[in-house]
Amino acid sequence: MKLRTWKYFINQGISGIFKNGLMSFASTAIVSACIFIVILSLCIITNVNYIMQQIESEIGITLYLGEKPTQANVDSLITTLKNMPEVSEVTFISADEALEDAKDIYNTEFLDGLKDDNPLPRSIELKLKDIKLQKLFIKKLEQLQWEFEEQILGIKKADTPATDSANEQVIPQSQTTTAVQTSSLFTETVYANELTLGDKDYEFQGIELISHAQQLTDTLVTIDAAFKIISITLIAILSIISIGIIMNTIKLTVFVRKNEINIMKYVGATDWFIRWPFIIEGIVIGLVGAILPSIICTLGYIKIYSLFENEYILKNIAHLKPAMDIFTVIIPISLLIGMLIGAIGSISSIRKHLKV
Amino acid sequence: MIKMENVTKVYENGAVGMRDTTLHINKGEFVFVVGSSGSGKSTFMRLLLKEVEPTSGKIIINGTDITKLKRRQIPYLRRKIGVVFQDFRLLPSKTVYENVAFAMQVIETxxxxxRRNVPQILAMVGLGxxxxxxxxxxxGGEQQRVALARAIINRPPILLADEPTGNLDPETAWEIMELIQEIHRNGTTVVISTHAKDIVDKMQKRVVTINKGSVLRDIEGGGYSDEAKNVEILY
Structure with a gap:
């Protein structure tokens, strides 16, 4: 197509908008309404995700260490943890640091007295890449807890129930007093230790405690998944409805000009020559329709953001995503959606009339 | 210029528009196609414009078998054929000049x-x-002149006119026919479908009578009213 032909298309497309002023206005208004809802839901979805991430990032797993492990033991444990694929972050907190933290939290000098005889345990804080993995990961950690125990106590573990005679060779005789499990129905791992091995009451000396909030994590994972499904469905439905309405509106503007299309066909216009002005018309309508809600939503969001950030309680729970971050993505998307809806609407509306 | 070979057109609803018709129209001819409503006249016109596809047979225009053309090639066929209709089909939102210029813009002239050709052609049809x-x-007559100007602005070798005088009073109808004759004199092959008995009789051109989808009669220098006589002869 020649440049002047494109000029002609743009000219025709834009003059078409004004020739059918009322219809164009109606189409634009409908695009605006649809895009408005799309932006609104995108804002909500992004922020719910954003807030979820903040909450999730606060959720960690803390391993409290006993007195027994040496610093070398701890270092090798940290290395092991860092090499686990689920782990995103490992932080070691020494007893001194724990004390400092406690001082910060309780805001008192009273704790200074404990400096030389610090009762606080060393700990390792873990963050997971995805909290959905937590449940399985905890199982792995419990395994690790036993392995670490073996390492620091220098004892071996029995892999299978103690009734298996082969195992008795690796269990030092002196330590097997209470470790025998009589029923083969029990598949629980049995450990050779004079302190009631495999027992729930066993007190670990390496990793004393694995602390995590499974209940909260489960709830969050459920909410997160449900919300994603709901939001995706919502956006899909909205887009389909918008395209449907716009198609109908453009169909009317095309119907008004079906004579023009007809005549163009008779004088030998190619299908694309006929389509382009309508497509441009649709794109312009879609674009204009998308600009308006983009502006309104940006201004509205900035206002809500400042209200939210000034609210002390809300601010401490979570933050909204800054307007810049959100709208530099959403505005191009919504303009694109607007233009796409307009173009799709136009193409599908004139298809019928081209068959002459 | 136009060759129809054993063309049959059966519509989806079973109606027969054209029945095993063979018809040749040479370059530079002036042909009237006559027949009652529903005789197959409009099917004939629509077949030439490739608005409908023949069920069987060949249609050759300017050496091209148009039944073999692809959809995207149709516009280029139509650029070789100027068309006018009974109802003029002008764009009400465009001026006379724009209506004619439109046909040139569409083919990217x-x-x-x-700017040079449109005023020339408008002067020729008397609408300068x-x-x-x-x-x-x-x-009405002036509108049909605009339609004629639009049909011939791209100098097509063929002019198809579908009942061009159907909406006009006798005097205006003659003016239009004279204009078409002038276009014909400039070398355009003209095919007119019409009901206008007096015009056909008076002009003494080739007359093709179509009845029930078949060529009933094809006479050089004939008249519309010969139809009755010939029907008697044939049956």
Whole structure:
């Protein structure tokens, strides 16, 4: 197509908008309404995700260490943890640091007295890449807890129930007093230790405690998944409805000009020559329709953001995503959606009339 | 110029528009196609414009078998055929000038040539002074002149006119026929479908009578009213 032909298309497309002023206005208004809802839901979805991430990032797993492990033991444990694929972050907190933290939290000098005889345990804080993995990961950690125990106590573990005679060779005789499990129905791992091995009451000396909030994590994972499904469905439905309405509106503007299309066909216009002005018309309508809600939503969001950030309680729970971050993505998307809806609407509306 | 070979057109609803018709129209001919409503006249016209596809047979225009053309090639066929209709089919929102120029813009003609040719053609059809008028400001005859100007602006070798005088009073109808004759004199092959008995009789051109989808009669220098006589002869 020649440049002047494109000029002609743009000219025709834009003059078409004004020739059918009322219809164009109606189409634009409908695009605006649809895009408005799309932006609104995108804002909500992004922020719910954003807030979820903040909450999730606060959720960690803390391993409290006993007195027994040496610093070398701890270092090798940290290395092991860092090499686990689920782990995103490992932080070691020494007893001194724990004390400092406690001082910060309780805001008192009273704790200074404990400096030389610090009762606080060393700990390792873990963050997971995805909290959905937590449940399985905890199982792995419990395994690790036993392995670490073996390492620091220098004892071996029995892999299978103690009734298996082969195992008795690796269990030092002196330590097997209470470790025998009589029923083969029990598949629980049995450990050779004079302190009631495999027992729930066993007190670990390496990793004393694995602390995590499974209940909260489960709830969050459920909410997160449900919300994603709901939001995706919502956006899909909205887009389909918008395209449907716009198609109908453009169909009317095309119907008004079906004579023009007809005549163009008779004088030998190619299908694309006929389509382009309508497509441009649709794109312009879609674009204009998308600009308006983009502006309104940006201004509205900035206002809500400042209200939210000034609210002390809300601010401490979570933050909204800054307007810049959100709208530099959403505005191009919504303009694109607007233009796409307009173009799709136009193409599908004139298809019928081209068959002459 | 136009060759129809054993063309049959059966519509989806079973109606027969054209029945095993063979018809040749040479370059530079002036042909009337006559017949009652539903005789197959409009099927004939629509077949030539490739608005409908024949069920069987070949249609050759300017050496090209148009039944073999692909959809995207149809516009280029139509550029070889100027068309006018009974109802003029002008764009009410465009001026006389724009209506004619439109046919050139559509095939991406250089604007310089458009500006040169449109006034020429409007002068030829006698509307040089009405270039800026809108169709609703014109009489029926004037509107048909605009339609003719539009049909021939791209100098097609063939002019198809479907009942061009159907909406006009006898006097205006003659003016239009004279204009078409002038176009014919400039070398255009003209095919007119019509009901206008007096015009056909008076002009003594080739007359093709179509009845029930078949060529009933094809006479050089004939008249419309010969139909009755020939029907008697044939049956």
């Amino acid at each position: 250089n604007p310089k040539i458009i 002074k009405k270039a800026n008028a809108y169709p609703n400001q014109l009489s």
